[in-house]
Amino acid sequence: MSKQFLQIHPEDNVLAALTDLPKGSDIEHNNDRFQLTDKVKAKHKFTICSLKPGDSIFMYGSLVGKATKPIAKGETITTENVVHASSEYEVGQEKLSWKAPDVSKWKDATFNGYHRADGSVGTANHWLVIPLVFCENRNVDVMKSALLKSLGYHTATDFVVDTEILVDQYKNGASENELLASDIIKTPEEIKQNRTFPNVDGIKFLNHDGGCGGIRQDSETLCNLLAGYITHPNTAGATILSLGCQNAQFKLLEEAIAKRDPNFKKPLYVLEQQKSAGERQFIEEAVKKTFLGLIEANKTERKPAPVSQLVLGLECGGSDGFSGISANPSLGYASDLLVGLGATTVLSEFPELNGVEQELINRCQTEENAEKFAKLMRAYSEKAVSVGSGFENNPSPGNIKDGLITDAMKSAGAAKKGGTSPVTDVLDYTEPVKKKGLNLLCTPGNDVESTTGLAGSGCNVICFTTGLGTPTGNPIAPVIKLSSNNALSERMKDIIDFNTGTVITGEDTIETKGEELLDYIIKVASGEIVPAAVRLGQEDFIPWKRGISL
Template sequence: MSAEQIAALRLLHDGDDVAIALRDVAAGEELPVGGRSVRVAVDVPRGHKVAVRPRAVGESLGKYGHVIGTATAPIAPGDHVHSHNLEFSAHAATSAAEAGSSRPWSPPALPERRTFRGIRRGDGRVATRNHIAIVASVNCSATVVRAIADRVERAGILPDTVDGVLPLAHDLGCGMAPTGDGMDILRRTILGYADHPNVGGVLAIGLGCEVNQMEQLFAEFETGPNKPARDLPMVRMTIQGTGGTRATIEAGIAAIEQMLPQVADVTREDVPVSELVLGLNCGGSDGWSGITANPALGYASDLIVAQGGTSVLAETPEIYGAEDLLVVRAKNPEVAQDLLDVIAWWEKYTETTGASMDNNPSPGNKEGGITTILEKSLGAVAKGGHAPLAAVYRYAEKIGTRGFGFMDTPGYDPVSVTGLVAGGANLICFTTGRGSALGSRPAPTLKVATNSDLFRRMTDDMDIDAGEMVEHDVSIEEKGLEIYHALLDLASGRKSASEELGYGLEEFIPWHIGAVM
């Protein structure tokens, strides 16, 4: 379908005040939309909004059937609606009492393919990859961790059944309070990676004098109730205790060589889709995100949940203003209130730091047609499909309830994905309209482009072209099924575009909360 044949404007909801430009439209064009026609006042880029109703200063504007902001200038039909005449506004509060008030969920018809080739661990969980993780307890051991991983990878000693050696280096672990949210999050994140089903062996390295002491970090992991229920080879050491940097690098390499036969002793087998734990994320969103990639991913998510699998939405700042869509899907008031408590924490957090929840849309988001966080959130929530909300998790908390869930994370992509992986996601699906460069390990990432222009420009980085939903009239169901099959291929060992490019080594970024001391 040529650009000239693409319908120019799309109204997403009958009562909306704006339509989306599906192609670049020129000033003076008379275009049909929603049973009427509008004459476009100025050139409007693809993905941006065109007014279909007049709005006075101070009146709200709707998109997706929800308020996305307030007019700051008179708006006439055909006007370009964006930052120059639309601003963020407060949105109506919702209540936990509304839990379960949405229309009953009708799961989609299941496809014939309902298994993938996974690695069954001793504790029953299923892995999609098999890595050795080298964990740094503190930034001071980051150089050693990276050096060991690099030496082992270059030595060519890894058998085909081991997907790589993953250095988990970060900038935390000292200069922070020994107790409290910051340390709790760091330790929960590190241990979540160490105990991830996609990790077959662990080497932990500290400096020796850091606040995040190795004994405290791994105390419950090695002997307490959180001890892994499988035979996970694990070695830990400190640079000071081992004799310095060179000695620790050599000792680390020897430790990996010793655990390698056990780590490599795995085989893939057919396992049901119910063993998938899919993390849902987006970045570099544009005006097409909410009508192409995100709803298509939502359909794929529903297919997985309908088979007893798990999918988890994240990025709390990017559901702000659309949380009511999740509250009404909550399975009970307790889950709904848990989500509202998370929202309230963020409102207080941003207020105390002098920020606003509307600071989230980036310059790239706005260039792509998104004006306010309310608008961005309404499109982002579509990634979660329509299944009931079964659980709400704090950052990096173990994902333990089957079905659709939500994890409290920042909107910053690598920090958000780090939380999902630490929680146990064995796959990530990431949608982007601007072209975010991101991947993740040990859980691989499938990248979905919201528009075909991006897919053509960054073919090496993208796995799926959701722009076909506009350019070739592909349905949500068709594209969602394509994503679903691509996820099963990925879970079965096929490499994603981001894996082929080597992404995932720099994206381990735990959420930092608290003072640097």
């Protein structure tokens, strides 16, 4: 029989229900026996001792809340009796030691990727079409309609409806019965086989609402982000559409590209509409040049590369009370394995590190990185408070409903995605990854803004854990969806790639799931497995304007 509840850390004074527990259930824990005062739903927590107002609540060994009223032993903690609380932190504490897990199984492991001139290796081969300002979004959409279908790329789900078959048959005099009998459904694989450029995985169109208006720093940040996408190992080249008068001038983008890659050699076509003879000529030239770029991009083929060339983004969204028990720790173990193999992993979402700052500071290899992380966290928190919304407002209604009742509780579980390895670098938003090992990247907790930032800093694969389900993807980095529970994996099987719910039910351990996940990541990186977000065309792209986004 699987466990009914779990104490995550020996210092915790609450237990997590792994299944629905009826009122009056007998709980035996650490030579103590008591009864539940009310029904406890799976994913929620109940106390193992009586608490007075002001008493601390601990989970994952961290302070996650304070009691606001008397709480009986065996009572469920809720937003009605607990409020958010988190520990203070400071730089200069004792550094944590780390022993890498056994990685001998993968010491010779490789993935088939696209080798770039700067030494990086892509897990995909995309051409980008990018507007420098929102005024160009319509022209980008015209290019999208002109290029995708004609070159054999689809934007549907698990199938494509080819109405051109009906049109051809109608023109050739087909009867009503013949039209009804026509097979007009094609799978993505059938479409792929007819691609004009088989080595180009996709043409991606990065529409956005920035580039002008707002403050000048918004446009500078946008250009830095776009430079990250252009120099990304999954990108073969890009077509840039500029209006001409906007704040996000091409010079800013050019400087940002040169800063990341001084020897930049990818094909890059820049067209300015205000210098063109007309919209028709402008779009015509953009399509023709993009076609020439695709010819060049198609010359690159997948070749073996060491696993150390992987840069894995660590993301979560639609979290539940099991996320920090199954999916996040499993991903964290896979992260530790990758770090042990000399690869790079990136933990983001700074509002969801509230309460675990001290642990991460102690894991920083240098005082400089510890100071930078603390400074970024304090600045983010103070800015949120200044507009009347601190980190304590981070949990969503879905999070709370499924057992994550405070931000510190959510954060303590979310941080498990980063495993236990040392922090080798701390990056502000849009800064590129430069060091192997675990990096911390400042992004919002907003799923799409965060995944957009992870790809912009160089992640060539992203793992995304979820307990409630979310369709989020990214235009250039394949996003692998991990479910925290079996029910979600079954209910939303169309968007879930990997299930860690068996950790909850006892069939697997964190270690076995982490090892299985690493094998899965390598297959995705090689193009052997296509994640659901890629297959379904989920290509979310939202640049962060550095405002308050939790």
